[in-house]
Amino acid sequence: MIIVTGGAGFIGSNIVHELNRMGERDILVVDNLAPAPNLSGPKFLNLAGAEYSDYMDKREFRAALKDGDFDSVKVRAVLHQGACSNTLEDDGRYMMDNNFTYSKELLHYVTDQRIPFVYASTAAVYGASTEFTEESANERPLNVYGYSKLVFDDYVRRLMPTFKSTVVGLRYFNVYGPREQHKGRMASVMHHFTRQLKETGTIRMFEGSGGYADGEQRRDFVFVRDLAAINMFFAGIGPNAVKKQVHAVVNAGTGEARTFKAVAEALMQVHGPGKIEYIPFPGDLKNRYQHYTQADVAGLRAAGYAEPFTSLEEGVRETFAEG
Template structure:
C-alpha cells in the first residue's frame, strides 16, 4: 500500500492519478474528509481506503507491515494564516509524528516543504541544507515549513530514505477548491471569463515594474512526475527544490492565459493588499541542480505549455486530473 496524506487536496490528488496510471491501485488516502469542496478531486480514482487524519497513526500501527511508501503532502497551506498554534499543530507536530512513525516502522518518506522558507530570497534559492538554519521566512506558514526542515536535519533517527521537497509556485488542475490560495492562472481564467479583463497587483518595490514581479511557476504534472520518480529512486535522501528552474513574470502568466483562452489581452493593476504587502516575494527561482545531480532528467513544461494544457484541457472543459 502507498499512503498519501492531504490526498483530497491539490498536488496530492494529482499524485493519486499518477499512481493509478502506473497501476498502483492500493492507495490509502488520508485527509480531513469533512471538507466537501475537496472531495471532487478524488472522484473516479482507485483508492483502497479512506483514513481520517486524526485516525491515521492508529491505522498505521495496525497496518504498517503492508505500507510500502508514505507521501506526506497534507498541511495547512494558507500563506496568510497567522494562527501559529494551528500551523504548529498541522505543519510541524503532525509532520514530526509522521517522521517518527516512518523511523519506527522503516517506511520511506517524501514530505512537502515550501519555497516560502526562502523568505525574501536575500540568501538565494539554493537547496543547500547548511543554509536552512539561516533562512528567514516572511510569514508563519513559511516558518512552520522551515521549522520542520530544521528539525528533520537535526534528527539522529531518520527513515532509511526520506526527501523534503521545497515546492515553488505550483499550478494546474485540482486546485479549484483553494479559493484565495489558488494560482493566479485560475483567478485570471475566472476573471477573463466573467468580464474579459484581469487585474494584477501593482509593484511596491522600485526594482520591479507593475506586473513584472517574477516567480518560479511549476506545472503540477511535473511535480507529480518528480514525486513518482523519487518513490522508485529511494537514494540520496535530503531536502530538494522543486520548481521549473525558470522565473517568469506575472504578465507572462496573464498574457499566456488570455492567449490559451483565445481572448484579447486586457490587464489592469491594483494595490497589493496591505495584509500581504510587506511579506510579498518579488522574485523566486529554484536552483534545480541538486535534483538533476541525483539523476532526475525529465524535462519540465514551459509556462506556455503548462498554461495551454491547464486552460484548454481542464478549465475550459470543467475537468479534473
C-alpha cells in the same frame, strides 16, 4: 499500499491520479474534508474518477499511527502532502500542529519501518530572500506557514544521518494545474486570472512592488504533474524511479522565473484576448509576499532527478484542456 496524505487536496489528488495512470490502485487517501473558511469549494471533487483502496480522516489516521495500527501493514511509500497551506493563517499553534507535529509523527513511523518518505515543503521558507539555494542563510520565512515548514526541514536535516530509508523534502515553488478550484484565495494566479478573464475580459494584477514594475514581479511557476512525477521518482514508484536511498531537502521548481505578464499572455493564448489592469498592492500582504522566486535546482539534480520541466505555456494549455 501507498499512503498519500492530503490526498484530496490540490497536489495530493493530482498525485493520486498520476499513480492511477501508472497502474497503482492500492492507495490510502488521508485528508480532512471538514468545512474550512479559506476554501471556496469541496475538495472531494478532486478525487472524481480516481481509484484508491481506502480513505481515512486525518485525525483517525494520526490516532491509528500512534496506536501502532500500521506497524504490521506493508506500506511501499508515504507521500506526505497534508498540511495547512494558507499563508495568511496566523494561528501558530494550529499551524505547528498540522505542519510540524503531524509531520514528525509520520517521519518517526516511516523511519522505524524503513519506508520511503517524500514530503511537501515550500519555497515560503525563503521569504524575501533573493537567493534560493537550500542554505540556512537564505531561509527567512515571512509567515508562520513558511516557519512551520522550515522547522520540520531543520528537524529532518538534524536526523538525516540516522535514516535507513529514503527521506526527501521537496520545497515546492509556485504550483499550478488542474484541481485547485477549491483553494479560494490560495489558488494560483492561473486560476484567479482565468476567472477574471472569463467573467470580465480583464485580468487584474498588482501594480509595481518590491522593486518590480507593473506586472513584472517574477515567480517560478511549476506544473503540478511535474511535482507528482518528482514525488513518485523519489518514492521508488515507477520504472524510471530512483533505485537507491536518498536523504535530501531540495527545491522543486523549474529554475526559471516568469513574470505575471507572461502568465496573462499564456492564458490569453488559451482563453482568448483580454485586457490587463493594474491594481494597488493589498495591505495585508505587505511584508509577507514574495515578489520574486526562482528555484536553484542543483540540489534536485544532484539527488538524481533529471527529467525536464513542463514550460509555462504548455502547462497552461494542459491545465485548461481538462476544463
